[in-house]
Amino acid sequence: MIEVKNLSKTYGSLNAVSDISFSLEDGEILGFLGPNGAGKSTTMNMICGLLVPDEGKIEINGIDLLESPKKAKKHIGYLPENPPLYPEMTVMEYLKFCCELKGIGKKSKEESSRVMYLCGIEHVKNRLIKNLSKGYKQRIGIAAALTGDPAVLILDEPTVGLDPKQIIEIRNMIKSLSKNHSIILSSHILPEVNALCDRVIIMNKGKIAAIDTPENLSTDFQSVSKLYVEVEGPKEEVLYTISSLQGILAVEVVKEIDENIFGYQVEGEKNKDLRRPLFYALAESRMPILEMTVKKMSLEDVFLHITLNENTSEEELNHVDHL
Amino acid sequence: MWIICKRELKGYFYSPQAYILMGFFLLLTGFLFSDFVIRASSPNVQYAMSSWPIIFLFIAPMLTMKLFTEEKKNGTEKLIFSSPVSVEMVVLGKFFSACLVYLIALGFTLIHVIIVFMLGKPDIGIVFSSYLGNILLGFSFLSVGIFASSLTENQIIAGVISFGMLLFFWLADLMQNMFSGVSKEFIKVLSLFEPYAPFQNGIVSLSGIIYYLSFTGIFLFLTIRVIKSRWLQ
Numbered sequence: 312m313i314e315v316k317n318l319s320k321t322y323g324s325l326n327a328v329s330d331i332s333f334s335l336e337d338g339e340i341l342g343f344l345g346p347n348g349a350g351k352s353t354t355m356n357m358i359c360g361l362l363v364p365d366e367g368k369i370e371i372n373g374i375d376l377l378e379s380p381k382k383a384k385k386h387i388g389y390l391p392e393n394p395p396l397y398p399e400m401t402v403m404e405y406l407k408f409c410c411e412l413k414g415i416g417k418k419s420k421e422e423s424s425r426v427m428y429l430c431g432i433e434h435v436k437n438r439l440i441k442n443l444s445k446g447y448k449q450r451i452g453i454a455a456a457l458t459g460d461p462a463v464l465i466l467d468e469p470t471v472g473l474d475p476k477q478i479i480e481i482r483n484m485i486k487s488l489s490k491n492h493s494i495i496l497s498s499h500i501l502p503e504v505n506a507l508c509d510r511v512i513i514m515n516k517g518k519i520a521a522i523d524t525p526e527n528l529s530t531d532f533q534s535v536s537k538l539y540v541e542v543e544g545p546k547e548e549v550l551y552t553i554s555s556l557q558g559i560l561a562v563e564v565v566k567e568i569d570e571n572i573f574g575y576q577v578e579g580e581k582n583k584d585l586r587r588p589l590f591y592a593l594a595e596s597r598m599p600i601l602e603m604t605v606k607k608m609s610l611e612d613v614f615l616h617i618t619l620n621e622n623t624s625e626e627e628l629n630h631v632d633h634l
Numbered sequence: 635m636w637i638i639c640k641r642e643l644k645g646y647f648y649s650p651q652a653y654i655l656m657g658f659f660l661l662l663t664g665f666l667f668s669d670f671v672i673r674a675s676s677p678n679v680q681y682a683m684s685s686w687p688i689i690f691l692f693i694a695p696m697l698t699m700k701l702f703t704e705e706k707k708n709g710t711e712k713l714i715f716s717s718p719v720s721v722e723m724v725v726l727g728k729f730f731s732a733c734l735v736y737l738i739a740l741g742f743t744l745i746h747v748i749i750v751f752m753l754g755k756p757d758i759g760i761v762f763s764s765y766l767g768n769i770l771l772g773f774s775f776l777s778v779g780i781f782a783s784s785l786t787e788n789q790i791i792a793g794v795i796s797f798g799m800l801l802f803f804w805l806a807d808l809m810q811n812m813f814s815g816v817s818k819e820f821i822k823v824l825s826l827f828e829p830y831a832p833f834q835n836g837i838v839s840l841s842g843i844i845y846y847l848s849f850t851g852i853f854l855f856l857t858i859r860v861i862k863s864r865w866l867q
Contacts, residue, residue, distance in 0.1 A: 359716040363866055384718040395713035399648050411637040412717040
């Protein structure tokens with residue numbers, strides 16, 4: 312659907328985006344994650360034809376954006392971070408204007424009604440945009456992006472500034488839109504990306520740090536397997552039993568629950584399932600396990616790991632870089 | 635292009651802006667008319683019309699200052715430039731919307747002409763050429779205004795810039811006598827008012843028409859350049 316190759320953009324001496332390549336498949340939701348200033352918005356603006364890249368190629372539905380911008384832009388619906396609304400217009404007038412901009416002259420009324428229905432804003436169609444709440448404005452922005460039924464939707468932080476109920480509504484809406492559209496979505500709310508996206512791009516300092524599904528990112532970045540266990544029995548004995556098992560790297564007491572019950576954090580070698588040996592060893596010593604949890608690296612951990620750790624090894628990056 | 639133009643016109647007439655500016659223009663032109671024509675009981679409506687450009691010099695910046703600054707403020711430039719519309723068409727659409735407001739204001743002044751025709755025998759040729767001169771000069775003012783509004787995000791600054799530039803083009807007309815030789819010729823070229831004089835005397839000067847159209851064209855071209863190089867880079 313979208314093919315981005317070796318895209319670069321510099322502002323003076325600042326490399327806003329340097330040499331990034333990725334693709335968006337049909338019907339996919341692709342998430343852009345990254346700290347502020349990572350180049351997410353710059354990349355999105357370039358895909359929408361708002362910024363001219365210094366280098367690189369953008370193909371939308373097989374059409375080169377830089378060679379024939381008019382044709383390519385017809386396939387894109389863009390919602391910038393702040394929905395681009397004219398406060399003095401009514402919702403209907405505004406959407407009709409958006410339809411006309413996209414070249415739907417005659418059918419603009421039907422098209423406006425269609426997108427209003429999709430976004431659930433029919434009942435406010437004759438109200439002035441300036442009098443509506445932030446949630447409605449966001450919906451109008453999405454409705455505007457949907458006019459002309461573009462194949463690709465680009466949503467820049469679509470849920471920012473909304474209340475929790477509105478966030479859920481907008482998320483459900485995005486999920487349902489993904490049936491007919493390919494979507495690129497940027498966000499810095501990690502659970503949102505986790506819940507919505509099929510694949511995630513983590514950007515840092517203008518570069519792509521990782522591309523993968525949220526699940527793979529969590530497992531691939533985990534350098535050790537971690538368990539949390541609660542065991543009843545004398546502390547020293549439990550520590551000894553666990554640490555004498557094969558493949559255990561470290562074990563420590565993290566919680567005291569009762570006089571004879573402690574919580575332990577166990578770290579083992581990567582990709583090694585420690586649960587069974589742990590169970591048998593402790594059962595043999597007649598020290599019952601009261602609770603056991605596998606500790607997975609959340610997307611948040613991965614994100615922090617990538618963006619905070621300057622010395623992320625190349626090897627580790629290549630591992631997840633399934634370009 | 636007409637889509638943009640239509641939206642801008644709606645913008646002008648949904649807000650009090652167009653009404654206030656047009657009202658201001660009509661009030662002052664009406665005052666000139668009653669003084670030069672009615673009170674002097676002369677059919678020479680062109681004397682009153684000769685001062686219209688100076689009134690419009692104050693109005694044009696106010697009419698154009700929001701054209702691009704407002705888009706930037708609302709963030710709607712992202713909507714427009716991510717749509718399949720070219721920058722050229724956007725600039726022309728906005729320019730024509732301002733021109734139309736100006737033409738509507740001029741349309742109302744035809745009342746003066748009708749009154750004069752009812753009361754006496756004015757020279758229809760002079761009236762026609764004066765109108766043509768006013769239209770061409772007005773369009774040039776508006777092109778300067780739209781250029782200024784593409785330079786900044788602040789309406790007031792855009793207004794001040796365009797007013798300052800227009801003032802300069804006006805003063806160039808008055809200043810040319812301070813110079814001599816080549817520099818005088820140069821200042822003369824900059825003077826927007828210099829080619830206006832023949833129109834007042836009933837001469838439809840081809841060089842004047844070409845001067846104003848190319849002046850307008852240059853500023854519209856500059857506006858397009860500014861947007862392409864500053865907004866979309």
